[in-house]
Amino acid sequence: MIQHVNVKVFAESPEGVDRSAALEVFQRWIRESVCEELLIDVVDYGHVPAGPGTVLVGHEANYSLDNGGNRLGLLYNRKAPLEASAEQNLAQALRAALGACRRLEQEPEFEGRLRFGPAHEIEITINDRALAPNTDDTFVSLRPAIESALAVVYGAAEFALERRGDARERLRIGVHAGK
Amino acid sequence: MKASNGLWRERLVGAMPPELAQEIDVFENELALRKRGKLDEALIAETRLRRGVYGQRYDNGQRHDGRATRKLAYPEDKPTKGPQTLWDAPGMQRIKIPFGGLTARQLETLAEIAEEYSDGIAHVTTRQDIQLHFVHIEDTPSIMRRLAAVGITTREACGNTVRNVTACPVAGVCRTQIFDVTPYAKALAYFLLGHPDAQAFGRKFKISFSGCCEEACGLAHMHDFGAIAVERDLDGKRKRGFELWVGGGLGAVPQPARLFTEFLPEEELLPVAQAMARVFARLGEKKNRNTARLKFLVSKLGIDEFRRLVAEERASLPFDKRWTEYLEHVERAGEPRLKPPSLLQIEGAASGEFTRWAATNVYPQRQRSYSTVTVTLPLGDITADQLRALAAIARRFIADTIRTTVEQNMVLRWVSDGDLPEVHAALQAAGLATPGAGTILDVAACPGTDTCKLGIASSRGLAAELRTRLATRAFQLDEAVQNLRIKISGCFNSCGQHHVADLGFYGVSRKKGDYAVPHFQVVLGGQWRGNAASYGLAVGAVPSKRVPEVVDRITGRYVGERARGESFQAFIARIGKAECRRTLEDLMEVPPHDADPSFYRDWGDPREFTIGDLGAGECAGVVVPAVEFQLAACEREVFEAQLKLEKAGIEAAAGQAYESMLHGAAALLRHRDVPFGGSPDEIVRTFRTELVETRLFWDPFRGGALSNYFFKAHEHARSVHNEEAAHQLIEEAQLFIEACHACYASMATVGVG
Numbered sequence: 001m002i003q004h005v006n007v008k009v010f011a012e013s014p015e016g017v018d019r020s021a022a023l024e025v026f027q028r029w030i031r032e033s034v035c036e037e038l039l040i041d042v043v044d045y046g047h048v049p050a051g052p053g054t055v056l057v058g059h060e061a062n063y064s065l066d067n068g069g070n071r072l073g074l075l076y077n078r079k080a081p082l083e084a085s086a087e088q089n090l091a092q093a094l095r096a097a098l099g100a101c102r103r104l105e106q107e108p109e110f111e112g113r114l115r116f117g118p119a120h121e122i123e124i125t126i127n128d129r130a131l132a133p134n135t136d137d138t139f140v141s142l143r144p145a146i147e148s149a150l151a152v153v154y155g156a157a158e159f160a161l162e163r164r165g166d167a168r169e170r171l172r173i174g175v176h177a178g179k
Numbered sequence: 180m181k182a183s184n185g186l187w188r189e190r191l192v193g194a195m196p197p198e199l200a201q202e203i204d205v206f207e208n209e210l211a212l213r214k215r216g217k218l219d220e221a222l223i224a225e226t227r228l229r230r231g232v233y234g235q236r237y238d239n240g241q242r243h244d245g246r247a248t249r250k251l252a253y254p255e256d257k258p259t260k261g262p263q264t265l266w267d268a269p270g271m272q273r274i275k276i277p278f279g280g281l282t283a284r285q286l287e288t289l290a291e292i293a294e295e296y297s298d299g300i301a302h303v304t305t306r307q308d309i310q311l312h313f314v315h316i317e318d319t320p321s322i323m324r325r326l327a328a329v330g331i332t333t334r335e336a337c338g339n340t341v342r343n344v345t346a347c348p349v350a351g352v353c354r355t356q357i358f359d360v361t362p363y364a365k366a367l368a369y370f371l372l373g374h375p376d377a378q379a380f381g382r383k384f385k386i387s388f389s390g391c392c393e394e395a396c397g398l399a400h401m402h403d404f405g406a407i408a409v410e411r412d413l414d415g416k417r418k419r420g421f422e423l424w425v426g427g428g429l430g431a432v433p434q435p436a437r438l439f440t441e442f443l444p445e446e447e448l449l450p451v452a453q454a455m456a457r458v459f460a461r462l463g464e465k466k467n468r469n470t471a472r473l474k475f476l477v478s479k480l481g482i483d484e485f486r487r488l489v490a491e492e493r494a495s496l497p498f499d500k501r502w503t504e505y506l507e508h509v510e511r512a513g514e515p516r517l518k519p520p521s522l523l524q525i526e527g528a529a530s531g532e533f534t535r536w537a538a539t540n541v542y543p544q545r546q547r548s549y550s551t552v553t554v555t556l557p558l559g560d561i562t563a564d565q566l567r568a569l570a571a572i573a574r575r576f577i578a579d580t581i582r583t584t585v586e587q588n589m590v591l592r593w594v595s596d597g598d599l600p601e602v603h604a605a606l607q608a609a610g611l612a613t614p615g616a617g618t619i620l621d622v623a624a625c626p627g628t629d630t631c632k633l634g635i636a637s638s639r640g641l642a643a644e645l646r647t648r649l650a651t652r653a654f655q656l657d658e659a660v661q662n663l664r665i666k667i668s669g670c671f672n673s674c675g676q677h678h679v680a681d682l683g684f685y686g687v688s689r690k691k692g693d694y695a696v697p698h699f700q701v702v703l704g705g706q707w708r709g710n711a712a713s714y715g716l717a718v719g720a721v722p723s724k725r726v727p728e729v730v731d732r733i734t735g736r737y738v739g740e741r742a743r744g745e746s747f748q749a750f751i752a753r754i755g756k757a758e759c760r761r762t763l764e765d766l767m768e769v770p771p772h773d774a775d776p777s778f779y780r781d782w783g784d785p786r787e788f789t790i791g792d793l794g795a796g797e798c799a800g801v802v803v804p805a806v807e808f809q810l811a812a813c814e815r816e817v818f819e820a821q822l823k824l825e826k827a828g829i830e831a832a833a834g835q836a837y838e839s840m841l842h843g844a845a846a847l848l849r850h851r852d853v854p855f856g857g858s859p860d861e862i863v864r865t866f867r868t869e870l871v872e873t874r875l876f877w878d879p880f881r882g883g884a885l886s887n888y889f890f891k892a893h894e895h896a897r898s899v900h901n902e903e904a905a906h907q908l909i910e911e912a913q914l915f916i917e918a919c920h921a922c923y924a925s926m927a928t929v930g931v932g
Contacts, residue, residue, distance in 0.1 A: 003182040004295075024785045031244040038252055040269065041237060043312075043629060044783045045300060047557040047643045049610030050564065052299045057313050059253060059267060062298065068564065070610075079315070081182040127295055130183035130190065168287060168567055170294065 002086035005093035006125040012117040014072035021109035022054035022065040090149035122175040180315035195327040207320040224261030231273040231336030238268035245786030269313040273336040277368035278346035279307035279583035283570040290566035303559040344368035346388040347396035352544035356390030357408040364388040366505040379460040381471035399710040403473040426477030429673035454492035515578040520548030521597030536614040553616035559587030568609035627669025632794035634669030636686025640782030679711040697723035704751030718759040809846035833905040836912040843919040885918040
């Protein structure tokens with residue numbers, strides 16, 4: 001069973017984004033309980049190059065304005081297991097990530113500069129090496145569930161999957177949407 | 180929390196050293212017992228602390244959101260994992276790294292667990308440990324198993340134990356060392372790990388090793404047990420030993436260590452440490468944790484009496500071959516090196532970036548044409564990707580000679596000089612080539628209000644701000660200022676080691692009208708070198724937001740007014756505390772809230788400041804008498820016997836149940852200080868005469884029936900059991916252990932034992 005799905009949605013034109021604004025925004029998200037998860041605290045790793053950025057720590061999941069790989073994006077990290085199929089778990093993480101993106105785009109502190117765009121690039125990581133070893137076999141076996149979950153996001157638009165990273169990393173799959 | 184915890188349990192069988200595997204199984208069973216309500220709250224707290232599983236801010240289920248304190252609505256069907264500590268609240272996992280030594284494989288494992296169980300960051304502490312934050316307690320056994328599979332333990336990383344044994348990160352390659360202290364640090368760390376004589380302290384016990392007395396090295400003077408390498412000529416032979424300092428410590432009441440002996444021969448290192456542990460366990464304060472560190476015992480007794488007691492204890496110790504057997508393997512030739520020595524080529528060193536980095540981050544080793552490279556980690560933080568990159572760099576250029584440092588960095592030892600430009604380029608690609616190691620830019624900070632329950636102000640927020648500001652003008656700073664050190668603690672407990680910094684700061688709170696204002700107490704002129712030779716002067720508290728101005732003003736005065744060759748410490752001592760305070764007086768003012776609300780928020784935290792999130796400290800947990808630990812272990816053994824009856828077979832279950840009774844009886848005898856031999860026959864005999872015949876172990880309704888269960892189990896220990904008999908034995912063992920608890924409680928009530 002696939003659990004602990006991570007979804008990163010990359011930001012468009014991240015150069016003009018005031019990343020420090022995420023501190024205020026995420027604190028407000030806690031205050032207003034805007035997510036379905038229990039939100040606990042905000043941690044700032046802005047000082048770490050290519051790091052986790054600003055992390056909104058939750059009980060069931062974390063949200064972060066992540067700068068891993070020196071690429072700004074919204075990262076949803078599902079921590080609590082769900083009693084559902086692989087496809088449903090993937091769909092849940094995608095929904096949560098994209099919902100957070102839409103909300104971030106509206107936050108006034110970002111002054112309209114944080115955009116995720118309609119043809120976004122997504123990266124899916126399975127954050128558990130025991131459940132999903134980073135192998136071709138795992139990728140092949142997961143592919144139908146990923147495609148099925150992504151079909152809900154992209155509708156009729158085409159998309160391509162690409163396995164990323166070296167063998168020491170977690171299973172990481174890039175998703176590029178077609179025009 | 181992780182769905183894969185069961186998989187790791189199965190997958191790593193046989194991959195871990197057996198003693199670590201067993202230790203982790205024990206802990207996992209203790210967690211299971213707590214979830215069933217069968218292990219006391221204080222016991223589970225101290226039990227997890229002894230495995231490095233620490234509490235974290237807001238784990239009492241409350242958090243101030245900037246306007247009001249609100250409840251964090253965790254699921255309510257769980258037990259606590261300590262007093263006022265909710266089961267599901269994230270916590271911290273501290274990982275002991277003795278003398279900071281790491282391998283490439285270990286870095287990769289740390290990367291894996293940081294991203295799978297934590298927030299993707301591994302944090303290097305001021306004691307060469309690694310910490311992971313926001314970890315769920317139910318994942319900790321998996322973390323421990325994965326670490327154990329690469330030779331790392333978290334055992335005794337927290338709690339009232341011997342903490343991580345630290346050592347100079349350049350030991351063995353240092354130009355000023357007397358000899359390499361690494362094998363001694365390693366031997367003592369593993370000798371005392373889990374040692375029975377080091378389990379009943381009232382507080383933690385910190386050990387460090389230094390290769391020389393002039394440099395900062397192991398910071399011997401701020402340790403409970405600080406050993407500095409020395410050599411002497413004895414009987415015409417050069418003999419290794421240690422200048423031993425004891426009873427030092429920072430904390431709220433800093434105290435420099437006292438000289439225990441000018442020369443402790445190397446073969447006496449382990450037995451004297453063991454004897455000292457016994458004295459500390461026997462005579463150290465247990466009830467008031469504020470006066471329970473060794474420094475208070477040494478002060479109370481006086482160093483001469485303390486020395487006499489340790490010598491007396493040493494003389495009574497039964498011989499242990501481990502005291503000296505490691506000396507045969509002390510590798511005097513040093514560590515493995517991957518590359519042959521080579522010279523740095525001028526063309527490779529031409530770039531300005533390389534030159535700036537090399538000036539602060541490359542240390543030429545005592546071995547010609549080799550260098551140690553410091554990897555500067557901002558605030559001690561390194562990402563999982565960076566850990567993997569560093570592992571790859573280490574494999575390419577060195578032979579597993581990586582260490583963490585107490586300045587929250589890592590070092591790569593044995594880099595062949597000709598490789599330095601390539602190492603720099605590889606580090607640069609990984610975002611790990613920041614220059615400024617060991618300079619004013621290299622600010623050290625404890626976790627503070629980011630994650631610590633005791634944090635008052637944001638030490639990391641301030642450290643990040645100072646780093647950013649200083650970095651913009653790093654190379655315009657006067658050289659005398661560049662070489663100063665800044666260290667920041669979130670409260671007076673000194674985890675950031677502010678007392679031994681040139682410019683130290685610790686978090687405090689001040690009231691202004693109806694508001695709380697984050698402040699930092701300014702501590703000036705502490706001495707890092709000379710093994711933390713002296714502590715700084717507290718000159719007053721300034722609002723957090725004005726600390727950058729404090730740094731500018733004090734360093735400005737130093738540059739402008741210092742005498743030729745005058746050190747910062749000498750300058751501060753010369754102008755005095757009153758003048759230092761006068762210099763900062765206007766910066767101590769706080770504008771009204773309406774005029775500048777930014778003063779009422781801390782660095783990196785937009786919430787209105789409050790101290791309402793402070794929690795109870797877990798630094799040492801609570802003091803749990805050894806007998807309670809031992810009886811809790813017996814309960815766990817009975818529980819394991821039940822599991823074995825289902826899975827491993829009847830005889831294994833019966834054997835385990837019998838063992839639990841033996842251990843319960845032995846625990847009570849130990850508690851009464853009754854000498855007894857280690858064999859089962861001797862335990863039974865002594866138990867009968869000392870506890871049953873004296874009617875100390877006596878049930879008011881059932882008389883001696885419960886002890887008879889034990890005697891019967893002993894009598895039939897070698898018999899073959901059927902399932903029914905094994906089941907009955909387990910039931911009787913459970914009753915016997917409960918009777919042991921009752922006996923202990925009764926002894927405590929009547930003052931016996």
